[in-house]
Every structure is written in structure tokens, then in C-alpha cells.
Amino acid sequence: MSRIVFAPAIQRHMPVPERTVAAATVGAALEAVFRQQPALRGYIVDDQGQLRRHMAIFVDGQVIHDRLRMSDPVGAGSHIYVVQALSGG
Numbered sequence: 001m002s003r004i005v006f007a008p009a010i011q012r013h014m015p016v017p018e019r020t021v022a023a024a025t026v027g028a029a030l031e032a033v034f035r036q037q038p039a040l041r042g043y044i045v046d047d048q049g050q051l052r053r054h055m056a057i058f059v060d061g062q063v064i065h066d067r068l069r070m071s072d073p074v075g076a077g078s079h080i081y082v083v084q085a086l087s088g089g
Contacts, residue, residue, distance in 0.1 A: 002074045004029050007083040014040055026057055027070035029080055044082065056085040 001020040010016060016037060023029035034041045046052050051067040058064070058081045064072040074080060 001076065002029055002078040002080055004033060004080040004082065007081065009084045010043070010082065014043060016040060023074055025070060026059060026064050026066075026072045026074060026080060029074055030070065030082075054085050056083050057081070058083070 001022050003018065003020050005018045006016040014037075016033070019033055019036070021029045021032040023032055030044065034044075044052060044055055051057065051064075051070060056063060057070070057072075059072055059074055060078050064070065066072050
């Protein structure tokens with residue numbers, strides 16, 4: 001099972017406990033969390049189901065490449081970390 005953790009900045013808006021999920025992709029891992037906590041969906045993904053611009057997801061320390069479908073694979077022992085992306089100039 002993969003472990004999915006939501007950063008403290010997200011926790012300020014909505015408490016989300018760390019979870020373990022059985023999933024083959026980042027998208028499937030998120031869907032497992034959204035089933036348990038539906039209100040989180042709108043904060044993480046847009047109405048097209050794509051990762052919002054102000055969010056970033058790392059799997060085992062590497063940023064995901066597929067922000068549209070979130071098809072990046074996760075392994076049985078992967079650590080998925082969901083954070084608010086930094087921006088600025």
C-alpha cells in the first residue's frame with residue numbers, strides 16, 4: 001500500500017489525515033482519498049479532473065509528470081506527498 005500525505009498548508013484549509021491506499025497511479029490514489037473525503041476533490045483538482053495549478057504532487061521525492069490524468073505510477077511502498085506549489089516573481 002502507498003502512503004499519501006497532504007502538506008500542512010493544505011491541512012490549514014481542510015484536515016486530511018495521512019492514509020495508506022492501494023493504487024497503481026497517482027490519480028487512483030487521490031480518488032481513494034476523495035471517496036473518503038469528497039470535499040477535498042475541489043481543492044486538489046479542477047472541474048476537468050486535472051491537478052490545479054497551485055498544487056504539486058511528489059512520488060518518492062520526484063514531481064509527477066502527468067498533471068492532466070495523473071497517470072504517474074506508484075508502487076506498493078510509494079510515498080505520495082501533495083503540496084501547494086510555490087509561485088512568485
